[in-house]
Amino acid sequence: MPDIPWSTPTQAAPDADVYVMASRFQTSTLTGALRFFLKAPGIIGQIRKAPGAHGVALRARVFGRTFLTLSAWEDRDALYRFARSEPHRSSSRAAAAFMKESAFTFWTVKAAELPISWVEAERRLAEQKTAY
Numbered sequence: 001m002p003d004i005p006w007s008t009p010t011q012a013a014p015d016a017d018v019y020v021m022a023s024r025f026q027t028s029t030l031t032g033a034l035r036f037f038l039k040a041p042g043i044i045g046q047i048r049k050a051p052g053a054h055g056v057a058l059r060a061r062v063f064g065r066t067f068l069t070l071s072a073w074e075d076r077d078a079l080y081r082f083a084r085s086e087p088h089r090s091s092s093r094a095a096a097a098f099m100k101e102s103a104f105t106f107w108t109v110k111a112a113e114l115p116i117s118w119v120e121a122e123r124r125l126a127e128q129k130t131a132y
Contacts, residue, residue: 004044006115014111015110015111026101027099047082054073054111055116070121105121
């Protein structure tokens, strides 16, 4: 399935610190994966309009029931404001019913380092998984 490539809603100054989040979601069923996939463009669109958003991308492996997200934010508060806003808030609550596993990792980089590579995101998510 096609990925949604990195887009930059608001350009940060190259020397500014940005707050990065990578996530991995695995659904328990293919139906759940299709539901997640169909909601994803709307949520990506919401991020593109969110105050403080500096970047977003999605890697969708629908038949593998796995999705990776990457986003970059002005700060942690901007990310949390987005997460609590609609439609993300309702969508994430609804997705819990068909989610097998989810993982999140957060770090700070200089804006000049954006976009973050999928290799880096997956490495950090793997470290997060082994940290517990």
